[in-house]
Amino acid sequence: MMISRRALVQGAAAVPFLSIPGRAQRSAGILRYGLSAFPPNLQPWVSTGAAAGTVKLLIHRSLVAYDSKGQLRGELATSWSIDEKGAWVFKLRQGAVFHNGDPVTAEDVKWSIEQIGGEKSTAYMRAPFQSISAVEIPDPQTVRLVTKEPLATLPTWFANYNTFVLSRKSTANEPIGCGPFRIAAQERGTSIELAPFDKFYKPGFPKLKGIKFVVYADDNLRQAALMSGDVDIIEYVPWQSMAAIEKEPRLKLDTVEGPFMCVLFNASKPPFNDPRVRRAVAHAVKRDDIVKAAFFGRGKPLEGIPITPGTPWFDEKLAQGWNYDPARAKALLAEAGYANGIQATMLATAQYGMHKDTAEVTQQYLAAVGIQCELKLPDWPTRVNMGGRGQYDLAIHGLSGDSNDPDGLTPYLDTSQPANYSRSFGLSAPRTKELMDRGRAEFDLAKRVAIYKDMQRAALEEVPMAGLAWREQGFGMDKSVKGFSNLPGALTTSSGGTLEETSFG
Amino acid sequence: MTRWLIRRVLVSIALAWIVATIVFMALHLVPGDPAELLLSTGGVSADPTAVAELREKLGLERPLLDQYVSFLTGLTRGDLGNSLVDDYPVTSEIALRLPRTLELIFAGTIIAVLIGVPGGAYAALHRGGAFDRIASATAAFLLAVPVFVLGTLLVLLLAQTLRLMPAGGYTPIAQNATQHFTLLALPAVAIAKGLAAIVFRMTRASVLDALSRDFVRTARAKGLSPTRVLVRHVLRNALTPVLTVLGLQMGTLLGGTVLVEYVFNWPGLSTPLLRAVEARDYPMVVGIVLTISGLFLLINLIMDILYAVLDPRVRAS
Numbered sequence: 001m002m003i004s005r006r007a008l009v010q011g012a013a014a015v016p017f018l019s020i021p022g023r024a025q026r027s028a029g030i031l032r033y034g035l036s037a038f039p040p041n042l043q044p045w046v047s048t049g050a051a052a053g054t055v056k057l058l059i060h061r062s063l064v065a066y067d068s069k070g071q072l073r074g075e076l077a078t079s080w081s082i083d084e085k086g087a088w089v090f091k092l093r094q095g096a097v098f099h100n101g102d103p104v105t106a107e108d109v110k111w112s113i114e115q116i117g118g119e120k121s122t123a124y125m126r127a128p129f130q131s132i133s134a135v136e137i138p139d140p141q142t143v144r145l146v147t148k149e150p151l152a153t154l155p156t157w158f159a160n161y162n163t164f165v166l167s168r169k170s171t172a173n174e175p176i177g178c179g180p181f182r183i184a185a186q187e188r189g190t191s192i193e194l195a196p197f198d199k200f201y202k203p204g205f206p207k208l209k210g211i212k213f214v215v216y217a218d219d220n221l222r223q224a225a226l227m228s229g230d231v232d233i234i235e236y237v238p239w240q241s242m243a244a245i246e247k248e249p250r251l252k253l254d255t256v257e258g259p260f261m262c263v264l265f266n267a268s269k270p271p272f273n274d275p276r277v278r279r280a281v282a283h284a285v286k287r288d289d290i291v292k293a294a295f296f297g298r299g300k301p302l303e304g305i306p307i308t309p310g311t312p313w314f315d316e317k318l319a320q321g322w323n324y325d326p327a328r329a330k331a332l333l334a335e336a337g338y339a340n341g342i343q344a345t346m347l348a349t350a351q352y353g354m355h356k357d358t359a360e361v362t363q364q365y366l367a368a369v370g371i372q373c374e375l376k377l378p379d380w381p382t383r384v385n386m387g388g389r390g391q392y393d394l395a396i397h398g399l400s401g402d403s404n405d406p407d408g409l410t411p412y413l414d415t416s417q418p419a420n421y422s423r424s425f426g427l428s429a430p431r432t433k434e435l436m437d438r439g440r441a442e443f444d445l446a447k448r449v450a451i452y453k454d455m456q457r458a459a460l461e462e463v464p465m466a467g468l469a470w471r472e473q474g475f476g477m478d479k480s481v482k483g484f485s486n487l488p489g490a491l492t493t494s495s496g497g498t499l500e501e502t503s504f505g
Numbered sequence: 506m507t508r509w510l511i512r513r514v515l516v517s518i519a520l521a522w523i524v525a526t527i528v529f530m531a532l533h534l535v536p537g538d539p540a541e542l543l544l545s546t547g548g549v550s551a552d553p554t555a556v557a558e559l560r561e562k563l564g565l566e567r568p569l570l571d572q573y574v575s576f577l578t579g580l581t582r583g584d585l586g587n588s589l590v591d592d593y594p595v596t597s598e599i600a601l602r603l604p605r606t607l608e609l610i611f612a613g614t615i616i617a618v619l620i621g622v623p624g625g626a627y628a629a630l631h632r633g634g635a636f637d638r639i640a641s642a643t644a645a646f647l648l649a650v651p652v653f654v655l656g657t658l659l660v661l662l663l664a665q666t667l668r669l670m671p672a673g674g675y676t677p678i679a680q681n682a683t684q685h686f687t688l689l690a691l692p693a694v695a696i697a698k699g700l701a702a703i704v705f706r707m708t709r710a711s712v713l714d715a716l717s718r719d720f721v722r723t724a725r726a727k728g729l730s731p732t733r734v735l736v737r738h739v740l741r742n743a744l745t746p747v748l749t750v751l752g753l754q755m756g757t758l759l760g761g762t763v764l765v766e767y768v769f770n771w772p773g774l775s776t777p778l779l780r781a782v783e784a785r786d787y788p789m790v791v792g793i794v795l796t797i798s799g800l801f802l803l804i805n806l807i808m809d810i811l812y813a814v815l816d817p818r819v820r821a822s
Contacts (some may be wrong), residue, residue: 038780047544047545060666121558122558123555124544124551127554190674215770221770224665225664225671228672231670381783390540419553
């Protein structure tokens with residue numbers, strides 16, 4: 001069959017029109033956001049990952065939040081301080097209302113705090129909140145928190161994306177928040193649409209007419225969606241795609257070094273119950289190769305405790321406490337009585353490429369000093385299960401602190417807490433723990449800095465975990481997207497909160 | 506016939522029960538605790554007391570046999586339970602997603618037939634010619650190339666580089682029909698690629714076979730026009746085996762959609778299945794697997810019945 005010339009011309013002419021309806025065109029002021037996972041659920045106090053956190057930060061508000069520089073700023077509270085008896089006092093903002101129209105009262109704040117710390121609670125902040133012994137309401141605009149021990153970092157708890165103030169009228173399936181957006185529609189597993197809340201307490205905010213979150217679980221497809229203009233912004237830019245986004249004149253890339261990779265130890269049995277062997281591991285790995293292999297150069301070696309550079313507690317010298325020194329690693333092994341080498345298992349997961357790649361590089365460097373590791377790379381749920389039960393000798397893990405304050409590292413450095421897959425198993429680091437406790441109870445900044453430097457010295461010796469690499473965390477977006485900030489360090493996963501200030505320029 | 510039919514249906518039901526039991530047991534044997542996973546997403550640690558509390562709430566503390574019995578009793582009532590992750594009924598999730606997976610399979614089959622049948626017939630009529638050789642080589646290539654490779658290439662070329670098509674996603678037909686079909690096009694082509702190659706080969710072979718038969722020679726000798734010979738005599742006879750293969754391949758397509766749906770972000774049954782496996786969401790996994798295997802058994806049952814109606818020898822055996 002011959003195709004007539006006219007048919008060919010007609011067909012070619014139709015191509016540009018065909019492509020237009022396929023494009024989800026940006027309707028005025030609605031931001032299309034490429035989400036990396038559909039939130040397992042949007043329960044405000046249960047931790048269900050960073051993707052859920054991004055959505056939750058927009059529909060709920062807490063006493064405080066992070067500004068674009070990563071500093072605490074007031075939200076439902078206008079000010080907070082310690083009173084003479086050592087209790088935290090929060091002064092509440094007037095005029096804030098919940099999505100159902102009710103005013104936000106001190107009673108709601110009290111109720112929310114008590115629910116999070118409750119006996120039957122499954123909240124992420126349950127354990128810390130149980131150190132709040134009483135929530136008092138001296139007057140309707142004031143909430144007073146009495147704690148069992150002095151807690152310098154308590155306000156940061158309220159900036160976590162699992163700690164929100166809800167209306168007392170909320171039910172388990174219908175939480176009532178007071179954030180700048182409300183859920184307008186959602187399709188399970190596919191998309192969530194947010195509409196602005198017209199009675200939000202900050203005049204002029206939010207600036208967007210709406211946000212449409214579309215889930216692209218596959219890294220490459222998420223990047224393709226940004227490159228082809230299907231979405232305006234994506235989170236978790238895959239490392240191999242960062243250069244391509246930087247090169248595209250229509251797009252921009254915003255990265256920070258926040259999360260990190262590390263080695264965890266099973267110290268419930270030899271040989272890793274000996275801190276010298278753990279230090280040998282920490283000195284044996286050349287970190288640059290991990291940054292190159294697992295993160296396409298998008299990161300930095302981490303040769304100490306993961307204290308965010310640029311914060312007061314960061315110390316250049318301590319940060320290199322576990323520099324690459326294979327001779328020293330071998331000497332430490334010999335000193336511990338393992339001159340003939342060690343056979344061990346190394347647990348990671350094949351489900352996330354960065355975990356597997358980091359494990360493979362680490363395995364090679366450990367072999368060079370005489371620690372032969374057999375890799376175990378199950379799927380993520382099995383990795384979690386085996387990690388929590390100590391079914392490994394060494395484990396590779398990727399983490400992020402709760403905040404840029406060293407106290408945010410408590411879940412990983414306080415090895416006296418119950419066994420968990422993101423903490424070394426059966427390891428005792430008493431000096432590190434004691435200094436973490438002291439740092440948390442100290443209110444004077446200069447003294448805190450000194451304590452945390454001591455803590456780093458103790459941890460370099462006790463090795464509750466060994467740092468490997470900082471990794472860059474990136475957002476890719478259209479250049480017309482203004483006002484969105486990737487928050488510094490560990491706070492990068494809370495960046496979704498700045499969508500309140502985002503607009504199209 | 507009735508007795509045969511009853512026996513055949515009973516066998517299918519028994520098979521479905523065995524599949525359900527195997528999936529249920531295998532899942533619970535694999536390590537991974539749904540409560541722990543749910544409370545510790547994204548690398549953060551969960552509070553062990555909270556995990557215990559949630560296990561209790563989800564009924565995971567009950568003995569396995571107990572859970573199995575309540576699963577079976579639910580099944581007899583058509584209730585597949587609720588998702589452990591967000592307490593959403595599994596049947597509602599399947600009711601939402603299954604039509605989209607079926608739509609994809611249906612669209613893929615149509616494309617495969619539209620390409621494979623005329624292509625195969627043309628290649629057979631011009632056996633050994635340029636078209637035949639190129640098309641046969643293409644079919645071999647399409648059979649060999651994995652579906653996710655082709656899918657990724659299509660996204661890279663048509664969405665990312667040429668920016669002609671969206672990278673993936675879904676719009677309900679009621680909301681915007683044009684957009685719906687634009688989004689359907691690439692995944693349907695990816696699904697169709699293997700089937701088109703099979704249909705092409707099958708058509709080519711059976712048309713060649715038919716062409717050498719006596720009745721075609723007779724038809725030609727009667728002086729019928731070549732088109733009439735082709736349509737009335739060659740194709741009508743040649744297409745029966747093609748239809749059989751199509752029926753058999755439909756079941757395979759059901760499995761093939763998993764990767765295609767993932768690559769193109771098509772929200773059919775596979776996304777919730779993958780998410781449920783990752784979260785060890787037992788009721789969701791069992792429900793979806795049961796649906797897919799049920800469909801498989803149903804297709805087989807219908808095929809068997811059709812054969813039996815057409816061919817009495819099947820019944821006798």
